[in-house]
Amino acid sequence: MDITVVGGGLAGLTAAIAGAENGANVTVLESHRTLGGRARSTEPPYVANDGPHALYTDGAPYRWLAERDLVPPLVRPSLGSLRSSRFRYRERLTGRPPRTLLKALARRGLSAPVERDFASWGAERLGEESTRLVASMMGVALFEADPGRLSASFVWERFRRLTRPQVPAVRYPVGGWVRLVERMADHALAMGVRIETGHRVDSLPEGPVVVATSLAAARSLLDDPSLAWESGHSLMTDLGLRSADDPFLVSDLDEGGFLERYSAHDRFLAPEGEELVQAQIPVRAGESRAEATERLERLLDTALGDWRERLTWRRDQMARGRTGALDLPGSSWRDRPAIDRGGDVYLAGDEVAAPGLLGEVSFTSAVRAANLATSRAPAPLG
Incomplete structure (x- = not known):
């Protein structure tokens, strides 16, 4: 059987590997010149992910990757880092x-x-x-x-x-999430998967197709206005800073923001003597980018003090409709757009009908989509 996977992010690569395991001849078509989707990392010397990324070792997607030896070298936050974490509460930092x-x-x-x-x-x-x-x-x-x-x-x-009362399950790939993407891509190629980058798809290919794109892109490609779901809206800022005694992370209990010093557990993410920090803050309804930036910088002022004087690099991103599904009252993951769209078309991604936390939905939906596309009876979800 020949199947096509549209999209070369984590969902697309997962679907390609799962499809090849089921005996299919798989072709991956990716419009960007590089693979990874939202799991891409910037080029050195500042290796920043597209948003906060972490693997959770207590989830089924991690086990799926580990069973195939696809997990790259990982690090976890040290006890010292965790002890340096802070909460922003009533415009002040607190350790408790x-x-x-x-x-x-x-x-x-x-x-x-x-x-x-x-x-x-x-x-x-x-x-x-x-x-x-x-x-x-x-x-x-x-x-x-x-x-x-x-x-x-x-x-x-x-x-x-x-907030499980145990050792945190969060882990980070050494060198950024691009290392996970590279490992998955190499594995797919070794299995005979054909990967074409720089290939924009404007119409559905013949045969079974797994559409592993954002829901908005799938809606356009399939000309299906029903492919819509609530998603987040957040401002994310990456900073290169000359090193100082900064906290590892700050949870903003005043306005829902968050800050993490990624280089605390991976020195390869920033030049020697510098730190890589990512901050984010959810954007309010009707709020302009300038207003959101002002609120995020207030968080930085509280958490990092003289960050402006230490700044060596900065990247700002506005993420809207590409941060995973949000379920409104009366709905759960089962109510999201179905994976099986009929006519040998299947969806995979982080806003479709599959369980999991954040990017875990992409893995779970991709495996099921590949099983359906290759006529394998899939196990029930969730």
């Missing part, structure tokens, strides 16, 4: 979370309903201030300025996943 947030952590055993919004459910079960702090803390995982409007189950389950 507020008591009202600890109260929410103590109630992790609660189950939240799908049909209610997080703000009203949280106010009843956690208290209004605890609910606000949980919502702010989840800014890095949701890219949403108002998590209270989302499904209570959607927000709460992600909070529980990221």
